[in-house]
Amino acid sequence: MAFLIVYVPFAIWWGEMEGDIAMEEWKDSNHRGADYLMTMPMQNFLADAFPPPELLEGEGGFEKHGLSVAVGSPPPTPPPPEDGCSPLPLTPQFGQKFGSGGGGGGGSLADRRARGGFSNVARISVPYNQPVADVSSAGAPSPYVTIPPGLSPTTLLESPVFFSNAMGQASPTTGKLHMLGGANDSNPIRFESPPIEEGSGAFSFKPLNLASSQYAAAEKTKSLPNNQHQSLPISVKTEATSIQTAQDEAAANQLMQPQFNGGKRSRAAPDNGGDGEGQPVEGDAKADSSSGAAAVAVVAAAAAAVAEDGYSWRKYGQKQVKHSEYPRSYYKCTHASCAVKKKVERSHEGHVTEIIYKGTHNHPKPAASRRPPVHPPPPSPATTTTTPLPPGDAQADHAPDGGGGSTPVGAGQAGAEWHNGGVVGGEGLVDATSSPSVPGELCESTASMQVHEGAAAAQLGESPEGVDVTSAVSDEVDRDDKATHVLPLAAAAADGESDELERKRRSHTHQYHCPLCSFHGIAREIV
DNA sequence: AGCCTTTGACCAGCG
C-alpha cells in the first residue's frame, strides 16, 4: 500500500535562535525531478497543498515555502490529537534489549545482535551530530517523520509542526499557499494543485540534522556560529489504507488546540517506543511564547499531531530491524475495531527517527478526557536558548498514549518557539512559527521550546523570525518502505550516498525549526 | 482489575 511519509527532523539550535535560522541548505534546487509524483489518492487533501513541480522549480528547485508532501496512498485519517501530551522520549534506549528478532531470545546470531542493542551504540551519534550547516550544504538527506494515519497530509501540512501558526504558513503542503498568494507573492511557490497522483503519494518529514544529542549540541554550540542547530532526524510514514475526508481535517483541528490544554499525559506511549513518550512540551515554551500563544498552540498541535495522533496505542512488540540503527517499536490502536498500527523508531537518545502508520482509524479519537491535563510548564530559562534539554528531562510529562500525547501540554501555553525552515531558496522566510509544544517525540526539548509567532506574524504581516520553510521537489521514487525509510542526514552524507539520492530525499521537503528544542522537520514527498 | 510495556518466541515473506 502506499505510504504517507512524513519526516520530521529535530534540530537543535545552537546559538541564537533568532529568526536567522537559515535553512538554506535544505532546498535542493536542482533536484526536483520529474519524479515529483504524488500518486496518492490523497488528492483530496493535498490537492491544494502541493504546488506543481513546475512552480517549485521556479526557484531552482524547491525550496519554496511550505512543505511538500507526497501522498502515497490513501490518505490516512487524521487522528486528532487527543491526549494533550505528547510523549517525549525521555528514556534513551541504550541498554535496552531489543525485542526479539525473529529468533527470539535464543535466536539466531543476527537476532542476538539485534537485540544486543550494542550495535546501536556505535551508530547512534552519527545522525545527530552533524551540524546543520554541513548538512545543508551537503544536501544531506534528512530523516523523516511519518505522519500518523490519523493525520491527513493536509493536517500535517497545516499543522504547527510545519508552520508556525494555525493559520499555517502558506505552503504547498498546507494547502494554504494558494490562499496566501497575495501575501507571499514573493514565494515562487503557489499552491496550485500540485501534481498528485493517486495511489502513490508519500508524505514524509525528515529530520534534518542530527545533532540531536545534547552532548554534541553542547559542544557544537560553541563552535558553530552559524550552524546553530543540529537536527535529529525523525521520519514519519503513514501507510493509509483508506482515504480520509473531513474527518482528517476535523482531527487536525482538534489537534491543533485541545491538545495543548491537557496537562496530564496519557499513559499510552504512542510513539515512544515505549520509552517515554514524548512529554508534552510544557513549560518553557511559555516564557517567550507569549508572543505567540495562539500560534504556539497551533504549532504545538501540529507537532503533536505528527508525533501523536491522538489515538490510543498499545505497544505489542519491539525489534531491532536491520536497516535501522534504532529499535523499532510496534503499536496497535487500542480501539476495539481498529486495526491501525504504527511503527516507531527511536534513537537511543529517545528521539523519534521514524514513524510509520499503517491503516486508517475507523473510529473517532479517544475522548478528550484522556488528554493530559495541562501542566504548567516550568518556566524555562532558556526559552530561546539553544540549550537543548536533555532528552528526558525537558519534558514534563509525556503523553503516552498514542494519542496520548498528542499534545503537549499546554502546548498552547507553552511557548515553544519554532522556526520553520525558511525557504532555503534564499527567499524570504516564510515564517511559520512554531508550535509551542511539540510532542515529545518530535521535539524533545519541548519544554524549553518557545514559539515564535512568526507564522502568525507573517500572516499578519510581521516578519517571522527565523522560521523558514523549505520545500523541495524531489525525484524520489521510492515507494516501498525501504524507500521511505529515512536515513539520518549525517549518516547519509557520511556514507556518501549518491547525491541524487539525497537530492531526491530532500526533494519536496520543507524545513521547520524549533529554536528551543532543536527540532527540525522536513516534509518530503515520496513517490 | 485493567491496561500497558517488555521481550522471547513464532510466523511469513523473500532471496
Added chain:
DNA sequence: TCGCTGGTCAAAGGC
C-alpha cells in the same frame, strides 16, 4: 530448502 529479516504473538510483570 535454508537463512535472514520483519512483523506479530503472548506470557510476565508493572503501574
